[in-house]
Amino acid sequence: MERRRSLPDILAGGVFVLIGGAFVAGSLGYELGTPLRMGPGAFPLLVGAIVAALGLAVVVKGLVAGEVVAFGPVPWRAVTVIVLAILFFGFTVRGLGFIPASAVTALLTTLASRRVRPLTAVAVTAGLTAAGTLIFVVGLQLRIPLWGPWLGF
Known part of the structure; x- marks a missing residue:
């Protein structure tokens, strides 16, 4: 059985990777602090990394175990x-x-x-x-x- 890629999953995951990466990049301009005394850049760094990691997981899922899903009309x-x-x-x-x-x-x-x-x-x-x-x-x-x-x- 041939595996097909899911374009919606790949695109959605890519958007999450870009958004998460933007937050990570933006957070590097602020002080990160230490784990006990977090600076203003720690939270956006953590959230951005989590969003990017989840997006990457969605991209991999779309590449490996994708379903054939067609885009519907845009609302x-x-x-x-x-x-x-x-x-x-x-x-x-x-x-x-x-x-x-x-x-x-x-x-x-x-x-x-x-x-x-x-x-x-x-x-x-x-x-x-x-x-x-x-x-x-x-x-x-x-x-x-x-x-x-x-x-x-």
């Missing part, structure tokens, strides 16, 4: 909405504040799918906004205002 609506939502967050988080910017971003990305119902989208938005606020603002203590100056707060 351009979802791709466009998600990219616009991320750009919206980046450009408005300081002006609107973390809660409104993340809520709008979560709502837009949830509505990128045509199968999501409005009530589900609102519930997911509330959950993601609460989780993001707890993780980033409360837990990690990022200095991002919850409500921004554009809203008069």
Whole structure:
């Protein structure tokens, strides 16, 4: 039986290797520190190496034990909405504040799918906004205002 290569696995793994490699390369510009006193470059180095290693494993799987899988149509609506939502967050988080910017971003990305119902989208938005606020603002203590100056707060 002839083994076939899986182009989607090879491409996806290659993207992960590139992203992980970029994080590793970027982290080398910062101090790494020691295992007990990690510097600012240690975490991105570790995460980048893990992402690159997983990507390499996916590439090998695609080369060795691939399946014949054809690409389907590209969901351009979802791709466009998600990219616009991320750009919206980046450009408005300081002006609107973390809660409104993340809520709008979560709502837009949830509505990128045509199968999501409005009530589900609102519930997911509330959950993601609460989780993001707890993780980033409360837990990690990022200095991002919850409500921004554009809203008069």
